[in-house]
Amino acid sequence: MKVYQTNEIKNIAILGSSGSGKTTLAEAMLYEGGVIKRRGSIEAGNTVSDYFPVEKEYGYSVFSTVFSVEWQDRKLNFIDCPGSDDFIGGAVSALNVTDTALMVLNAQYGIEVGTINQFRYTDQFNKPVIFIVNHLDNALADYDGAIVQLKDRFGSKIVQIQYPVNVGPTFNAVVDVLKMKMYRWKPEGGVPEVLEIPADEIDKATELHTALIEAAAEHDDQLMEKFFEDGNLSEDELRAGISAGLITRGMFPVFCVCAGKDMCVRRTLEFLGNVVPTVDRMPKVKTSDGREVAPDPNGPTGIFFFKTTVEQHIGQVSYFKVISGKVKEGDDLLNADRGSKERIAQIFSVAGQTRNQVPEMLAGDIGATVKLKDVKRGNTLNGKGADYTFDFIKYPNPKYRRAIRAVNEADSEKMAELLTRFREEDPTWLVEQSKELKQTIVSGQGEFHLRTLKWRMENNEKIQIEYLEPKIPYRETITKAARADYRHKKQSGGSGQFGEVHLIVEPYIEGTPMPDVYRFGGQEFKISARDTQVIDLDWGGKLVFVNSIVGGAIDTRFLPAILKGIMARMEQGPLTGSYARDVRIIVYDGKMHPVDSNEISFMLAGRNAFSTAFREAGPKILEPIYDVEVSVPGDYLGDVMSDLQGRRAIIMGMNSEKGYEKLLAKVPLKEMSSYSTSLSSITGGRASFTMKFASYELVPADVQEKLLKAYAEKSQDED
Numbered sequence: 001m002k003v004y005q006t007n008e009i010k011n012i013a014i015l016g017s018s019g020s021g022k023t024t025l026a027e028a029m030l031y032e033g034g035v036i037k038r039r040g041s042i043e044a045g046n047t048v049s050d051y052f053p054v055e056k057e058y059g060y061s062v063f064s065t066v067f068s069v070e071w072q073d074r075k076l077n078f079i080d081c082p083g084s085d086d087f088i089g090g091a092v093s094a095l096n097v098t099d100t101a102l103m104v105l106n107a108q109y110g111i112e113v114g115t116i117n118q119f120r121y122t123d124q125f126n127k128p129v130i131f132i133v134n135h136l137d138n139a140l141a142d143y144d145g146a147i148v149q150l151k152d153r154f155g156s157k158i159v160q161i162q163y164p165v166n167v168g169p170t171f172n173a174v175v176d177v178l179k180m181k182m183y184r185w186k187p188e189g190g191v192p193e194v195l196e197i198p199a200d201e202i203d204k205a206t207e208l209h210t211a212l213i214e215a216a217a218e219h220d221d222q223l224m225e226k227f228f229e230d231g232n233l234s235e236d237e238l239r240a241g242i243s244a245g246l247i248t249r250g251m252f253p254v255f256c257v258c259a260g261k262d263m264c265v266r267r268t269l270e271f272l273g274n275v276v277p278t279v280d281r282m283p284k285v286k287t288s289d290g291r292e293v294a295p296d297p298n299g300p301t302g303i304f305f306f307k308t309t310v311e312q313h314i315g316q317v318s319y320f321k322v323i324s325g326k327v328k329e330g331d332d333l334l335n336a337d338r339g340s341k342e343r344i345a346q347i348f349s350v351a352g353q354t355r356n357q358v359p360e361m362l363a364g365d366i367g368a369t370v371k372l373k374d375v376k377r378g379n380t381l382n383g384k385g386a387d388y389t390f391d392f393i394k395y396p397n398p399k400y401r402r403a404i405r406a407v408n409e410a411d412s413e414k415m416a417e418l419l420t421r422f423r424e425e426d427p428t429w430l431v432e433q434s435k436e437l438k439q440t441i442v443s444g445q446g447e448f449h450l451r452t453l454k455w456r457m458e459n460n461e462k463i464q465i466e467y468l469e470p471k472i473p474y475r476e477t478i479t480k481a482a483r484a485d486y487r488h489k490k491q492s493g494g495s496g497q498f499g500e501v502h503l504i505v506e507p508y509i510e511g512t513p514m515p516d517v518y519r520f521g522g523q524e525f526k527i528s529a530r531d532t533q534v535i536d537l538d539w540g541g542k543l544v545f546v547n548s549i550v551g552g553a554i555d556t557r558f559l560p561a562i563l564k565g566i567m568a569r570m571e572q573g574p575l576t577g578s579y580a581r582d583v584r585i586i587v588y589d590g591k592m593h594p595v596d597s598n599e600i601s602f603m604l605a606g607r608n609a610f611s612t613a614f615r616e617a618g619p620k621i622l623e624p625i626y627d628v629e630v631s632v633p634g635d636y637l638g639d640v641m642s643d644l645q646g647r648r649a650i651i652m653g654m655n656s657e658k659g660y661e662k663l664l665a666k667v668p669l670k671e672m673s674s675y676s677t678s679l680s681s682i683t684g685g686r687a688s689f690t691m692k693f694a695s696y697e698l699v700p701a702d703v704q705e706k707l708l709k710a711y712a713e714k715s716q717d718e719d
């Protein structure tokens, strides 16, 4: 493969909901581009894109796959992304390094929830979008229905470049209103016959052609003038206008294909080669500190790694985009994120797992390298004169949480290593070794995400694992002030132990001042704070520790020991052993013994006084509450609402958005355990949601009772 100039390179993400035919389209493009001699299929498990065993097993894409096709002296780099919401990380990474998105639709379903989710990302990244209606040979294909949905949602930005002459199993022809020709295929697809538009299609074709001309003229003043003068635009002018419309997202052209039969795929490639913007025409990317970087092949070298995988027999393969300058074999570069040096031994242009070595790559290009020492996804390698780092990737929060355990204890360490590696490949995972819950918690995007992880562990790595219900990180706090004393006294043989602590506990609410006087049982306790420590607890919330001891009742040197004792109890709250938070503790009195007082005595006295006071202070259990946002088609809204109410949700609001409703709710984490599975079964997979930690809130009395009982039983078992 030759070395391509920046203005010959186009980077394109293939998006669309699961099953829309992205991988099949990729296969047809590779075939038409002469990269492969035979088209593989999902059914036979032999596509270029889905080459990992887990993808063959499930017949879905799990990872994004890079491939390139040379077309009319241009290099089209594609990234075939997984469509399932569970693997959205692949699409997000791809959008960071591509300039145009192909959004594939299944003609049977039109716009699906996956389409909308992914479209939202193209919006965030401000990338041009071309819609491709696939599956036109499907008996249930409804091309017109798909166009109505698109127009409904995106209005006049939807511009048809083609339309099918017939849909369903007999599909074999489209009218192209840019070329004003009809294309017709033999059953094997591939190269079409190019024909004049038949008489009975002329009116429709002319109408769409006019609409296309008007839309193209709209994005360029010169074209607009020309259009007013001549009432027409040439083919080249049309292309220039569409290209301008794409870049500003003022136009979303619509194409037709039947990927399964390789129909209209060549025409799509031709359009991509001619019309889609090259890297140098797109807005410049920005570094982490906001500097613009042009894709200048003569600039300093900066290459950004957007994906890493571990492949059999090779080890780590690292995929990068040349953001600036050029990268050559033998280059010594510096990892700006990790400070380490790396030598680029080989550079590859890739098509799935096939790699073709190239001597260098210029700004804008996408390739891969192997055997780097320490490069993670998201890192940048810089050459002389460059100090770039990029952090443009924003991934969604995980929303499906399980505890994971190796069935054989001996595999635990290997399991932990693999989890780290999987997380490096796919940043939408979260892996947490929770000391608090005594569980390893993996959080991903959905049940299917976790199922593929298990499959890979068991089949590729030969480690048996199991998922368990994850524990909830409850918290404990108090709701009123209380007071307690505790004397620790021990007399055994020689020296004894003595420490006595008197303290007050009360809820700590940021911004509320401490009173000067407390009253308990008719008695007044005057407070004069000598020292206040505000401690930010590792597990959230605060502990405020006030020294209000008068007259040297306890020596100042014992205060750290008292605090240490209290902290030990904060870490294992008196109610259920969960972390305690948001407490103010005022130590106002106590007693010492001239000989027997020592640190351990005050530690124990502090701990026990705190424990007693805490129990008297209206203690309550808090649970994590999440902000949940559900996007659901209007017809399912009622069912989704009542399901949420069954999960103790508080509905916070609702917005309508073209056939979809967006529901905002606050829901306890405990109730979100299998939400993605339920939501998908309620809505037939047509809804999606996101969740984000919001706050800790008191659990209802009945839940508290259950938790206390469970803890008491568990403690008894352990005794």
Ligand SMILES: Nc1nc2c(ncn2[C@@H]2O[C@H](COP(=O)(O)OP(=O)(O)OP(=O)(O)O)[C@@H](O)[C@H]2O)c(=O)[nH]1
Binding pocket: 016, 017, 018, 019, 020, 021, 022, 023, 024, 025, 041, 042, 043, 059, 060, 061, 062, 081, 082, 083, 084, 134, 135, 136, 137, 138, 257, 258, 259, 260, 261
């Ligand atoms: N009839 C018909 N079937 C198609 C067409 N394109 C794809 N398929 C089939 O649709 C199914 C899904 O195709 P894929 O290419 O895996 O779809 P995808 O968009 O890559 O799906 P994900 O990887 O899960 O996101 C497979 O069974 C394909 O054979 C088409 O044009 N016509």
Ligand SMILES: [Mg+2]
Binding pocket: 022, 023, 024, 050, 060, 061, 080, 081, 082, 083
């Ligand atoms: Mg796929």
